[in-house]
Amino acid sequence: MSAQNGTGPRSYKLKVxxxxxxxxxxxxxxxxxxxxxxxxxxxxxxxxxxxxxxxxGEEPVAIESDCREGICGTCGVxxxxxxxxxxxxxxxxxxxxxxxxxxxxxxxxxxxxxxFPIIKDLIVDRSAMDRIQRxxxxxxxxxxxxxxxxxxxxxxxxxxxxxxxAACIQCGACVAACPNAAAHLFVGARVRQFALLxxxxxxxxxxxxxxxxxxxxxGFGDCSNHGECEAACPKAISIENIAAMRREYLRAAVxxx
Amino acid sequence: MNAPAxxxxxxxxxxxxxxxxGGDIRxxxxxxxxxMKLVNPANKRKYTVIxxxxxxxxxxxxxxxxxxxxxxxxxxxxxxxxxxxxxxxQGGINAAKNYPNDGDSxxxxxxxxxxxxxxxxxxxxxxxxxxxxxxxxDQCVAQGVPFAREYGGLLANxxxxxxxxxxxxxxxxxTGQQLLLGCxxxxxxxxxxxxxxxxxxxxxxxxxxxxxxxxxxxxxNLVDGKLERYAADAVVVAxxxxxxxxxxxxxxVQSNATAIWRCHKRGALFANPSFMQIHPTCIPxxxxxxxxxxxxxxxxxxxxxxxxxxxxxxxxxxxxxPDSERDxxxxxxxxxxxxxxxxxxxxxxAKQMCDQGYGVGATGRAVYLDFxxxxxxLGENVVRDRYGNLFDMYHEITDENPxxxxxxxxxxxxxxxxxxxxxxxxxSTIPGLHVIGEANFSDHGANRLGASAxxxxxxxxxxxxxxxxxxxxxxxTPGKVKEDHPAFGEAEANVVGNVRKLLSLxxxxxxxxxxWKLGRLMFDHVGMARNxxxxxxxxxxxRALRAEFWENVQVEGSDQDVNQALEYAGxxxxxxxxxxxxxxxxxxxxxxxxxxxxxxxxxxxGEAVRDDASYSYVAAWEYTGDFGxxxxxxxxxxxxxxxxxxxNYK
Numbered sequence: 001m002s003a004q005n006g007t008g009p010r011s012y013k014l015k016v017x018x019x020x021x022x023x024x025x026x027x028x029x030x031x032x033x034x035x036x037x038x039x040x041x042x043x044x045x046x047x048x049x050x051x052x053x054x055x056x057g058e059e060p061v062a063i064e065s066d067c068r069e070g071i072c073g074t075c076g077v078x079x080x081x082x083x084x085x086x087x088x089x090x091x092x093x094x095x096x097x098x099x100x101x102x103x104x105x106x107x108x109x110x111x112x113x114x115x116f117p118i119i120k121d122l123i124v125d126r127s128a129m130d131r132i133q134r135x136x137x138x139x140x141x142x143x144x145x146x147x148x149x150x151x152x153x154x155x156x157x158x159x160x161x162x163x164x165x166a167a168c169i170q171c172g173a174c175v176a177a178c179p180n181a182a183a184h185l186f187v188g189a190r191v192r193q194f195a196l197l198x199x200x201x202x203x204x205x206x207x208x209x210x211x212x213x214x215x216x217x218x219g220f221g222d223c224s225n226h227g228e229c230e231a232a233c234p235k236a237i238s239i240e241n242i243a244a245m246r247r248e249y250l251r252a253a254v255x256x257x
Numbered sequence: 258m259n260a261p262a263x264x265x266x267x268x269x270x271x272x273x274x275x276x277x278x279g280g281d282i283r284x285x286x287x288x289x290x291x292x293m294k295l296v297n298p299a300n301k302r303k304y305t306v307i308x309x310x311x312x313x314x315x316x317x318x319x320x321x322x323x324x325x326x327x328x329x330x331x332x333x334x335x336x337x338x339x340x341x342x343x344x345x346x347q348g349g350i351n352a353a354k355n356y357p358n359d360g361d362s363x364x365x366x367x368x369x370x371x372x373x374x375x376x377x378x379x380x381x382x383x384x385x386x387x388x389x390x391x392x393x394x395d396q397c398v399a400q401g402v403p404f405a406r407e408y409g410g411l412l413a414n415x416x417x418x419x420x421x422x423x424x425x426x427x428x429x430x431x432t433g434q435q436l437l438l439g440c441x442x443x444x445x446x447x448x449x450x451x452x453x454x455x456x457x458x459x460x461x462x463x464x465x466x467x468x469x470x471x472x473x474x475x476x477x478n479l480v481d482g483k484l485e486r487y488a489a490d491a492v493v494v495a496x497x498x499x500x501x502x503x504x505x506x507x508x509x510v511q512s513n514a515t516a517i518w519r520c521h522k523r524g525a526l527f528a529n530p531s532f533m534q535i536h537p538t539c540i541p542x543x544x545x546x547x548x549x550x551x552x553x554x555x556x557x558x559x560x561x562x563x564x565x566x567x568x569x570x571x572x573x574x575x576x577x578x579p580d581s582e583r584d585x586x587x588x589x590x591x592x593x594x595x596x597x598x599x600x601x602x603x604x605x606x607a608k609q610m611c612d613q614g615y616g617v618g619a620t621g622r623a624v625y626l627d628f629x630x631x632x633x634x635l636g637e638n639v640v641r642d643r644y645g646n647l648f649d650m651y652h653e654i655t656d657e658n659p660x661x662x663x664x665x666x667x668x669x670x671x672x673x674x675x676x677x678x679x680x681x682x683x684x685s686t687i688p689g690l691h692v693i694g695e696a697n698f699s700d701h702g703a704n705r706l707g708a709s710a711x712x713x714x715x716x717x718x719x720x721x722x723x724x725x726x727x728x729x730x731x732x733x734t735p736g737k738v739k740e741d742h743p744a745f746g747e748a749e750a751n752v753v754g755n756v757r758k759l760l761s762l763x764x765x766x767x768x769x770x771x772x773w774k775l776g777r778l779m780f781d782h783v784g785m786a787r788n789x790x791x792x793x794x795x796x797x798x799x800r801a802l803r804a805e806f807w808e809n810v811q812v813e814g815s816d817q818d819v820n821q822a823l824e825y826a827g828x829x830x831x832x833x834x835x836x837x838x839x840x841x842x843x844x845x846x847x848x849x850x851x852x853x854x855x856x857x858x859x860x861x862x863g864e865a866v867r868d869d870a871s872y873s874y875v876a877a878w879e880y881t882g883d884f885g886x887x888x889x890x891x892x893x894x895x896x897x898x899x900x901x902x903x904x905n906y907k
């Protein structure tokens with residue numbers, strides 16, 4: 001990602017989705033921003049836009065973020081048609097303005113999915129993902145009842161592989177990128193993490209059945225087999241997790257214990 | 258208006274009872290647990306506890322209290338509890354397991370933490386923390402936290418600053434995320450079982466006191482803007498630290514001080530507010546529009562070497578500077594600990610090198626963190642295994658490849674050792690109000706060691722509060738206060754007044770611009786080096802900025818809607834009040850200790866010089882209604898088990 005168009009201040013034309021809270025429909029609204037530093041993050045560009053709107057007496061654009069270093073999963077918008085923007089394996093907050101040619105037009109929309117209703121402008125309600133986690137995204141153990149940490153050795157490659165799945169930040173980009181708005185990559189990653197680790201084995205069958213049931217109940221679609229989820233994932237969660245979930249589901253559903 | 262002479266502030270001694278048990282420090286916690294009152298298992302469901310925050314402290318407390326049978330109302334500012342800023346902790350969590358067989362013990366972790374905090378923490382609390390460190394690792398492994406392992410399948414460790422043993426457990430560079438997912442899972446399980454009610458997208462805006470006891474909160478629903486009242490038998494605040502007072506910090510942009518500050522204004526004493534950790538290894542500021550700084554984990558100092566050119570203002574590329582013309586200043590000054598000195602020492606040394614003109618990069622406010630030697634010794638693949646995600650993050654942000662050229666780093670505000678004062682039971686000076694995790698002041702003294710924040714948050718939430726809160730609850734009748742109590746009306750009216758005032762101002766500047774100015778002021782004068790003259794002037798400037806804020810800030814929109822400008826302005830208003838207390842605390846502590854370097858009190862080499870005879874105390878400030886005249890309560894610190902000594906990392 002080399003710097004484009006020098007290091008001087010830049011300007012951009014923005015098309016931003018505005019939708020008042022509770023409104024049935026929204027629309028793209030045009031804005032212009034100037035004096036943007038190439039090293040600024042995409043969200044800092046929005047900070048500047050919002051400050052200028054405030055000074056003009058207009059309502060700022062509602063857009064969410066928190067850690068701004070790619071780990072909390074709060075941020076996420078569709079930029080020029082791509083969830084988390086044009087480069088792979090980063091969150092919206094990690095995008096720098098040097099990626100966007102000076103003077104270009106950038107279209108910014110919310111993560112769209114039936115299961116992610118829009119709250120306002122670019123903010124969507126992703127609580128459906130928490131409701132899936134409630135059904136089994138954990139090991140059932142009470143504080144204080146744990147055995148000595150080194151009592152159960154776990155092969156390093158198994159632990160590393162579980163960690164690959166555990167890296168999911170629950171941002172919802174996989175859902176937004178999927179033509180069917182499926183949550184298979186997200187659910188698959190959680191199911192696979194616990195299927196690999198010995199701590200997850202006692203509840204292995206119940207977990208996958210309950211989480212998949214909730215995923216369907218929330219209105220997420222079926223896997224489209226397009227692989228858009230993996231391409232959009234900021235944490236490079238592999239589509240292999242979906243296959244793992246299907247295996248786990250089959251195993252549990254046919255009662256092979 | 259001039260800042261008050263510190264001598265004019267009212268001082269009270271002997272008013273604070275830390276309730277720390279006496280006797281052999283090794284058995285204090287056991288004995289205390291035995292002596293505390295218990296709530297009968299069948300009665301626990303009659304009690305309701307509010308927990309504000311879902312990070313490592315709040316999330317672990319909410320889940321553990323619910324497992325015990327209490328009704329828990331759990332609030333978070335985010336859409337999901339898993340987004341709390343604990344998620345961003347990178348490097349690891351300490352525990353005295355001694356798996357590497359390198360001489361670690363509970364006593365050594367206790368000693369390192371007391372010494373690392375420059376002898377300004379309470380012995381009893383720190384010893385308990387070191388003891389509980391073991392249980393935390395067991396707990397997290399049982400939850401399925403994928404800690405790094407050796408090839409034989411057993412847990413791996415690495416080293417962090419301020420210690421000469423390897424006691425840090427880690428999950429790549431995402432330890433905080435994985436620990437938080439563990440406690441989020443436990444919390445989700447309790448939600449499903451109906452023991453916890455979760456209230457996401459809520460911001461606590463006031464604490465409700467009935468007969469002097471904490472009995473509820475008023476919060477704003479961040480979706481519809483409505484104010485909501487919740488009553489309970491006790492309140493637990495776990496809302497994290499307040500580094501965002503400095504505008505640019507490593508904290509998340511929604512991290513804020515409002516919950517603890519409103520508790521302070523309701524009577525909770527605020528302890529050691531000026532103990533602010535400035536972390537040595539952060540990516541330097543790159544421009545004026547920057548909203549936050551990004552930490553590069555301390556774990557990098559295991560293999561990275563910190564240096565500057567020996568020649569001032571040397572503009573050569575690092576690869577063109579031969580080894581003989583580089584000053585590895587930490588290795589030179591502190592041969593015993595080298596690049597792994599504690600954070601306060603490393604930050605100060607970097608600042609001194611830059612102040613003297615040896616800094617690198619476009620602004621001269623940076624030093625190199627160089628991996629060339631490690632890559633040569635271990636190979637690029639091993640370095641990628643250990644730190645790959647951190648290197649990628651650095652590359653994304655700076656557009657520089659750290660495998661090819663050294664990283665540039667500079668210190669940044671990161672963690673607040675100060676916070677609401679709590680006793681050994683983690684209860685504040687308001688009965689019923691418990692404060693856990695970074696929000697309290699308890700265990701780190703004047704400087705926190707790396708990988709100890711996660712340890713403290715989880716110790717508080719999993720293993721301390723669930724016992725100690727029972728001792729408080731056992732002495733009361735549950736469920737007596739309801740949301741229609743007049744105290745809720747008074748608190749809500751207070752919040753409404755504040756919100757209306759902010760919306761009515763219609764000024765010409767934004768909260769962000771004024772917050773930026775405040776942060777600059779704080780970093781320059783209440784940051785890594787402080788002096789009396791600068792602090793007195795800063796207090797006046799903070800007041801001027803606060804006045805400007807209340808005259809000239811612009812907040813658009815409605816209070817009955819999602820309104821991020823309103824949320825943010827409310828937080829910034831509180832920063833201006835807290836900032837003044839931070840500066841007053843720094844001015845009143847006329848010694849240097851840990852992170853707090855008063856330029857009047859340093860050695861020729863720039864090391865902190867403590868004054869134990871006069872300042873071996875916790876400074877706990879009481880709000881009096883006048884920000885310029887807080888009342889100082891002093892809790893004397895006794896050191897019976899660790900010999901008070903000058904820290905020496907040479």
